[in-house]
Amino acid sequence: MLWATEKYKNTALSFKVKDILFKQKSHYQLVEILETNDWGKMLMLDGLMMVTEKDEFFYHESITHLPMALRPKAENVLVIGGGDGGTLRELAKYPSLKKLNIVEIDELVIEASRKYLPFVGCGFDDPRVEVTVQDAAEYIKTSQNAFDLIIADSSDPEGFAAVLIEEDFYEMIKKSLKPDGLYIAQSGSPLSQPEELKTTWKNLNRIFPYTEIAWSLTPTYPGAWWSFVIASQSPIKNQLSSFCPDNCKFWTPALLEAMLSKPNYIQKLLG
């Protein structure tokens, strides 16, 4: 009997596995795709659970529809990371978007997801998608005043992703956004990764005049309660929209205010 276990500090979540569908080491990480008994197909990178077929919608709908409700006039979007395609799939629900740019460092994640995880990999099928395989920090150096929305759908800031919460990176993000453009990044669990969230928040606030924090959930991530940081050079809530795309499983317009409502637990954490 095979079990896949993600151990995070002193807590472990284990999934019974029916089959290993794919396992290959890229230049950056070990990419594994497993068929589980209870959670459908699952993507793991270096032993960390990234996507399960059963609960990925919480994360991908939140990281997409939350910023799109804040910047409903967005036309040109950049996804950093997100090689599984789930965020692109959600963005593709907006007819108003003209270009869905994605910069992913690891081509193997894209290839494996398109082949074995079509429920997220389908995001790459939209004709507006333009894929660049590159380090995000290199990519955004070359784009100035280009994006209405940048979504950092990346691994936790360790190893090659550590640069993504540094002040230099945020400076480049600021330059590559349009003046009213918005940046959103997943920032870990307030329960399990409070230090990561505090560092991200502190650095982001040094660079951007307007910031917000939002919460959602992703049952199979460590801590399950999840956070997102949001930043802009313009007030965050100046274009609120209650448009709700079809075919969401979790997102409803009522979630916007709830997720931005800053529970005391988070306020206390960020001081």
Added chain:
Amino acid sequence: MLWATEKYKNTALSFKVKDILFKQKSHYQLVEILETNDWGKMLMLDGLMMVTEKDEFFYHESITHLPMALRPKAENVLVIGGGDGGTLRELAKYPSLKKLNIVEIDELVIEASRKYLPFVGCGFDDPRVEVTVQDAAEYIKTSQNAFDLIIADSSDPEGFAAVLIEEDFYEMIKKSLKPDGLYIAQSGSPLSQPEELKTTWKNLNRIFPYTEIAWSLTPTYPGAWWSFVIASQSPIKNQLSSFCPDNCKFWTPALLEAMLSKPNYIQKLLG
């Protein structure tokens, strides 16, 4: 090295344990209190995780402040189960409540929680609390037209708790509520326990003319995404309040509409 593992179907959540603080078999179940490394003190009943010090607030705040926002004029409340005291602790934040009745079948849960889990056990200290150690189905037979709010904060409906989702039980609940009284019950995870939720919903709708479903999260419960069913003989949302008690960690008034917003995933499940 000691780990406590809750296995639910083909998924397991494991907590590294520093110490076993209490372990005793009552007439009903094995009651264990453990000191974990990452989640503080933890209550397990028959090997199922009920409360951790670190994340119990999601569950107890949701099951209390959600119905209190729907029935802000409530004076007389009954908690079914809830022997750890967490729901009483949240109810005690409302000066308007006159009596906090609790009927718990297992006295050992109350004793162990008051002694080893003061962060929830403190709920019993409020002078308005009246404890009855009895089977809830027996208790409510004797009370008619008595309660503004009944909160079923019980184990999952198996073993001695199975009766709590049967139609006969709901008939008794209806009689023991005042005409505009409200019933709320935890109803498991839409992800991990869809059948439990469907049965609960079906039976409840046969007995009550007005029902709603709400969601919240509890990171250490199987599936993490959690559901609550709500029922009344009067329209559910006719007294909406935006009062927010002090000292909540998670609850904010913006959560009310979000939790009642019925995501498509739940609508599809309940058909």
